[in-house]
Amino acid sequence: MKQNNMLAMILAGGRGSRLHELTKKVAKPAVSYGGKYRIIDFPLSNCANSGIDVVGVLTQYESVLLNSYVAAGRRWGLDAKDSGVYVLPPREKSDADLDVYRGTADAISQNIDFIDTYSPEYLLILSGDHIYKMNYAKMLAYHKECQSDATIAVIEVPMKEASRFGIMNTDETGRIVEFEEKPEHPKSNLASMGIYIFNWKTLRKMLLADMKDPDSSHDFGKDIIPTLLNEKKNVFAYKYKGYWKDVGTIDSLWEANMDLLNKNNGLDLNDPSWKIYTEDVTSLPQYIGSDAVIDRAFITQGCIVGGEVRNSVLFTDAKVASGAKVIDSVLMPGAEVAEGAVVTRALVAGGVKIGRNAVVGSADSENIELVAKRVKGDE
Amino acid sequence: MNKAFGIVNFAGNHIQVAGLQEYRPVGAFSFLGRYRIIDFPISNMSNSGIDNIQVYVRRKPRSLTEHLGTGRHYNINSKRGKLDIMYAEGGEVGNLYSTDISAYIENMDYIERMPQPYVVIVPSYMIYTTDYSKFIDAHAESGADISMMYHAVDNAKEAFLSCDTLNINKQKGVLSIEPNRGNAKNRNISMDTYVMTKELFLDLVNKAHKTSSMYTFADILDEECGELDVRAVSHRGFFAAITDFKSYYDANMALIDLKNAMNLFDDEWPVYTRTNDSCPTQYFADSKVTSSVVSNGCLIEGEVENSIIGRGCIIKPGAVVKNCVISTDVIIGKGVHVENMMVDKHSRLIRGKRIIASPEKPGYIKRGDTL
Numbered sequence: 001m002k003q004n005n006m007l008a009m010i011l012a013g014g015r016g017s018r019l020h021e022l023t024k025k026v027a028k029p030a031v032s033y034g035g036k037y038r039i040i041d042f043p044l045s046n047c048a049n050s051g052i053d054v055v056g057v058l059t060q061y062e063s064v065l066l067n068s069y070v071a072a073g074r075r076w077g078l079d080a081k082d083s084g085v086y087v088l089p090p091r092e093k094s095d096a097d098l099d100v101y102r103g104t105a106d107a108i109s110q111n112i113d114f115i116d117t118y119s120p121e122y123l124l125i126l127s128g129d130h131i132y133k134m135n136y137a138k139m140l141a142y143h144k145e146c147q148s149d150a151t152i153a154v155i156e157v158p159m160k161e162a163s164r165f166g167i168m169n170t171d172e173t174g175r176i177v178e179f180e181e182k183p184e185h186p187k188s189n190l191a192s193m194g195i196y197i198f199n200w201k202t203l204r205k206m207l208l209a210d211m212k213d214p215d216s217s218h219d220f221g222k223d224i225i226p227t228l229l230n231e232k233k234n235v236f237a238y239k240y241k242g243y244w245k246d247v248g249t250i251d252s253l254w255e256a257n258m259d260l261l262n263k264n265n266g267l268d269l270n271d272p273s274w275k276i277y278t279e280d281v282t283s284l285p286q287y288i289g290s291d292a293v294i295d296r297a298f299i300t301q302g303c304i305v306g307g308e309v310r311n312s313v314l315f316t317d318a319k320v321a322s323g324a325k326v327i328d329s330v331l332m333p334g335a336e337v338a339e340g341a342v343v344t345r346a347l348v349a350g351g352v353k354i355g356r357n358a359v360v361g362s363a364d365s366e367n368i369e370l371v372a373k374r375v376k377g378d379e
Numbered sequence: 380m381n382k383a384f385g386i387v388n389f390a391g392n393h394i395q396v397a398g399l400q401e402y403r404p405v406g407a408f409s410f411l412g413r414y415r416i417i418d419f420p421i422s423n424m425s426n427s428g429i430d431n432i433q434v435y436v437r438r439k440p441r442s443l444t445e446h447l448g449t450g451r452h453y454n455i456n457s458k459r460g461k462l463d464i465m466y467a468e469g470g471e472v473g474n475l476y477s478t479d480i481s482a483y484i485e486n487m488d489y490i491e492r493m494p495q496p497y498v499v500i501v502p503s504y505m506i507y508t509t510d511y512s513k514f515i516d517a518h519a520e521s522g523a524d525i526s527m528m529y530h531a532v533d534n535a536k537e538a539f540l541s542c543d544t545l546n547i548n549k550q551k552g553v554l555s556i557e558p559n560r561g562n563a564k565n566r567n568i569s570m571d572t573y574v575m576t577k578e579l580f581l582d583l584v585n586k587a588h589k590t591s592s593m594y595t596f597a598d599i600l601d602e603e604c605g606e607l608d609v610r611a612v613s614h615r616g617f618f619a620a621i622t623d624f625k626s627y628y629d630a631n632m633a634l635i636d637l638k639n640a641m642n643l644f645d646d647e648w649p650v651y652t653r654t655n656d657s658c659p660t661q662y663f664a665d666s667k668v669t670s671s672v673v674s675n676g677c678l679i680e681g682e683v684e685n686s687i688i689g690r691g692c693i694i695k696p697g698a699v700v701k702n703c704v705i706s707t708d709v710i711i712g713k714g715v716h717v718e719n720m721m722v723d724k725h726s727r728l729i730r731g732k733r734i735i736a737s738p739e740k741p742g743y744i745k746r747g748d749t750l
Contacts, residue, residue, distance in 0.1 A: 035659035036675075260661075269658035270676060270691075277656050280452070282649035285413045286660065286673040287637050294668050300659035301413075301675055304637070313659075 005177075006140055007051045007120040009111070010043050011104050012128030013060030018249045021113040021372035022349060027059065029128035030066045031253070032332050032350060033259055034269065035300035035315050037278045039247065040070060042133070043126045044085065045276040048076040050136040053083035053158050054118055057128065058107040060100060063089055069279070076277045088114060103218030120200050124222065127194040131256055132244040133267065133274055134195070139238050143197045149233040150202070152176065152225070153195035153240050164215070165191035166221050168237050176235040179225050190237055192243060196220065202233070243267040254368040257313040257330045260298045283317055293324050307337070315350070324354075329361065338377055346371050355379060381668045383497035383515050383574065384431040385424040386490075386545050389415065389467070390504040390621075391595055393541045393558075397624045398743040399723065404436055405501030405621055407443040409706045409724065411634050412674035412689040414652050415446055416455075416621060419508065420501045421462070422650045425453045427511035429499060430460030433489070435482050437467050446653055453651045465489065478595045480587045490581065498580045499597070502571035506619045506630060508648055511574070514612060524607040525579065525600070527553065527572040530618040531661075535566035537561055538629075541622035543569040543597055545611050553609040556601040570614060571597070579607075613699050617643035628721055628741045631704045635672055657690050665696055674707075683709065702738065706746075720744060 007055040011134040016028025023031060029040035040057070055078060057070045066087075073085035077344050088111050090100050101107035108115075108125065115123065122143070124136055134153070154168050162183070168190045169178040206224060210216050216223045228235050247253040250312070259265045263294035269276060283302025288294065293308040303314045306322030311329075314320070318331035321339040329343045332350040337343055341354045346361035346369040354360055356375020390405040399408055406417035413636050422434055432455070436443055442465070450462025467482035483490060488596040490498075497519075509528070518526035529545045530650065532538070545567040546554040559566055573596075575583075578659050587599035616640055619630035634640050644650065657676025659688070662668060668683040676691040681698030689707040694700060699713040704721045711717060712729035723746040728734060730749040736742030744750065 263663065270661075270678070275656045276658070282651055284644055284672075285675075287410060287640070288668050288671045288673060289637070290670040292669055294662045294666060296664045297662040298659050299662065299673075334730065366682040 004135070006052055006055045006122040006124050007056070007118050007200075008043075008047050008124040008126055008136070009056045009058060009108055010040065010047075010117070010126045010128045011107060011194075012040060012057050012066060013063075013101055013107060013180070014127075014129055015061040016129065016248065019247075019253065020250065020370055021060070022250070022253075024369070025062060025065070027061045027063060027066045027128075027241070030069060031129075031247075032315055033131060033247070033253070034257060035298050035313055036281075037276060039131060040066070040128045041076075041276050041278045042069065042131050043128055044076045044078070045274075045278075046132075046134050046136060047124075047126075048078050048277065049274050050134075052136060053078065054086070055084075055118075056086045056088050056111060056114060057297060058101065058111070059087055059089045060107075063087075063183070072279075075279055086114065087351060096310050103216075103223075104214075104220045105207060105210055105224050106218035108203075109211045109218070112204060112207065115200065115204075122202045123198045123203055125194075127246075129191065129244050130244060131244065131267070132193075132240075133271075133276070134240060134242070135274075136195075136197075140197055143236070146174070146236040147234060149199055149235045150199070150225070150228055150235045151197045151238050152235065153193040154190040154237045155193055155240050155244050156189050157191045159186065159189045162186035162189045162191065167191055170237050174236050174239075176229065176237050179229060181221055190368065192221065193240060194220075211343075214278055227359040249369050250347055250370045254330055255297075257347075258311070258328075261296050261311060262267070281316055305337075327329075327363070334368055338379075341375075341377060343371075345369060349359065381428045381430060382495055382519070383429055383499045383511070384493045384495045384577075385420075385429045385433065385500060385511075386431065386500045386587070387420050387424075387434045387503050388500060388571065388596075389435045389482070390502065391435050391479060392475065392477070394622050395503050395541075396684055397626055398721070398745065399624070399627065402723070402746050403439050403442040404503070405433070406436075407446055408621065408627065409689055410506065411631060412672055412687050414650060416506060417443065417446070417503050418650055418652045419506050420503060421450070421453050421458070423501070423508055423511060425455050425497070425651065426648050427515075429511060430455040431493060431495065432460075432462045433465050433486070434462065434503070435465045435467060435479070435486075437477060437482075440464065440466065448653065452653050454649075463489070478593060480584055480594055480596060480599070481592070481638075483596075484588050485585045487581075487584075492575070493577060496576055497574055498577050500571075500573045500580070504621045505570060505572075505623070506643070507570065507614060507616060508643055508645065508650070509572075509614055509616070510562075510648075514572075515574050515576075518610070518614065521610055522608070525573055525575040525601075525609045526612050527574075527609060528572040528612050528614050529567040530570055530614045531565070531567050532618075533565050535568065536561050536564050539566070539568045539620055539622070540625065542620050545569050551611045553604045553611050555595055555604060567611065568618075568620070570618070573600075578627045583590050623701040624721070624743065625741070628704055632685075632702070633686065635670060635685060663696075666694070667675065693734075702741075723748070726750070 012029040016023040018191045070176035199343040291304035297309045298313040307324035319336040323341045324337040330347045334351040335348040338356040340357040344361040349372040358377045587594040660677040663680040666679045674690040680696040681694040686703040695713040698711040699716040702716040706724040721743040726749040727749045
């Protein structure tokens with residue numbers, strides 16, 4: 001807390017239902033990504049690297065795994081004195097009944113008591129399901145420089161895709177004059193990244209009012225930001241440049257993994273000055289067999305490669321037997337491809353086994369095939 | 380409740396590893412890319428429920444203390460458990476007076492204060508996995524004074540030459556302990572791994588100290604095994620002793636074979652190490668990697684064959700790495716061919732185009748060297 005007087009709250013309650021079986025048992029922020037990570041490692045590591053000491057993680061949907069995962073704040077170095085990661089699922093309070101979080105803003109409102117114990121000057125709101133690296137300390141410096149009441153991180157998206165996003169229209173100083181959620185005819189291409197810095201006192205007042213408003217959907221994008229703009233508060237856009245991905249679908253999750261195969265992918269997970277921290281596993285180093293063929297791949301600890309791996313990402317403990325082929329695919333933790341099996345343009349979920357000589361996915365499929373159940377081979 | 384505390388002994392004066400040992404004690408040597416040798420004894424102890432561990436060090440302790448830290452990554456109970464680094468102040472490698480006995484004498488009050496009735500003493504220059512809790516239980520049940528582990532080998536003529544061998548009778552009683560003189564193929568190599576009561580251990584240390592200021596623990600044990608009931612316990616599985624440069628290189632190379640590795644590692648018996656938070660390794664389009672063990676955080680554009688690659692290494696396009704043990708953070712430059720080499724940490728092989736040693740006598744590139 002003492003470092004910069006900013007507390008972070010990560011919204012990690014999303015279900016991510018378009019990820020189908022991958023989010024059947026875990027919330028979207030806990031979905032595996034990039035060989036050894038979970039998506040929430042990114043905002044948590046960004047916080048740790050930005051000098052933020054206290055992080056609240058707002059969980060709701062299938063939160064057991066996520067709760068225990070983020071509670072180990074030591075992984076991200078968030079375990080010093082006056083530092084920590086706090087899991088905040090909805091809870092029953094003396095003056096209110098147990099209720100789910102009704103919206104993103106409500107999740108914060110229901111934890112005003114938690115935030116008040118730290119009495120921060122600034123509150124950083126993050127989403128738990130985006131992949132990017134960002135120095136929030138720089139964004140805070142910009143927030144102070146602009147004397148903002150709220151600062152919203154934005155990223156330039158291609159104009160033709162702008163109607164899929166929440167678009168910020170700014171004046172020449174960078175001040176936001178208008179916010180349009182998924183506009184049919186966008187006026188700008190500055191998309192909101194769902195990253196906000198608020199002056200806590202201002203936001204606190206607004207949240208208390210919002211809680212009582214029966215017409216509100218208690219959402220930052222739909223309610224809080226529009227109210228701020230209506231009240232002519234100082235709201236500035238902070239332009240972010242770099243890799244940013246919201247992995248909402250199987251195709252986009254696959255794509256985000258494939259991005260790692262490019263030498264200059266913009267995410268640069270190898271940068272020693274901005275490491276992404278994650279769970280430490282005790283698996284062996286990678287074992288590459290005598291007949292292995294590896295051509296563009298991102299492979300991690302515990303993998304055993306006997307066969308062919310092309311344009312693919314192999315997660316912790318994934319195994320490719322000799323004579324097997326994995327092409328343009330993602331093998332999640334512990335996935336196994338047996339001898340002679342061929343996996344093409346597929347995303348194989350964690351622990352799933354592809355049997356001997358089985359064929360999964362195809363090179364000319366429109367969509368990536370999600371393999372979430374064991375595929376029997378000819379054994 | 381654990382019955383024993385652990386002592387991880389330093390490598391004695393009979394162990395001399397050219398090159399590597401100039402920078403750090405044997406326990407801190409990088410092993411199989413990802414590990415350091417000391418990870419094996421400490422993980423064995425941690426997995427066996429021993430969570431009061433004393434690690435003895437002599438010269439150049441920096442890399443070892445850095446690696447061990449608080450010991451938290453070894454999954455030692457962080458409140459009740461403890462990992463202590465014990466300095467032998469006069470300790471100097473090669474100094475005949477700097478023995479394990481002199482280190483124990485120096486730290487006598489700490490050993491006396493340990494509350495556990497038994498002590499397990501293990502070396503920091505050997506690589507094996509075993510369950511010490513079974514070792515302790517069998518010892519307690521046997522009624523013997525001391526139990527010690529050995530590994531039966533059939534290549535004692537050319538390997539394990541700096542190790543001790545055990546002469547054992549049919550009842551597994553140890554008759555004598557003597558150096559391996561390389562005159563027989565089949566030998567019982569001492570694993571320098573003992574269990575006994577703390578009282579007996581202290582008695583032996585004091586006795587050794589009084590007898591000769593150059594005595595080691597193995598010396599006093601050899602002298603006493605006529606009087607005491609010393610039992611030999613056989614170990615099966617992968618076993619390597621790092622006694623010189625060649626044995627270090629060979630132990631690494633042996634584990635490239637997954638079958639050997641499966642004899643050492645077990646999912647139920649994790650070997651812990653300090654995390655470096657490296658990202659996965661990236662294999663580029665023109666890379667060619669076969670029969671190798673690769674750590675995380677590497678960028679591979681060249682060719683790697685029958686080698687071990689440490690964390691965060693860069694193998695540039697056109698480079699060839701063959702039969703090598705590459706430590707952490709090494710760069711093999713464009714078109715550089717390295718063969719039969721051990722390349723120490725932070726080295727940069729940029730200009731030398733062909734760096735090849737003979738397979739019988741692998742070469743060594745110094746830590747932080749630029750070629």
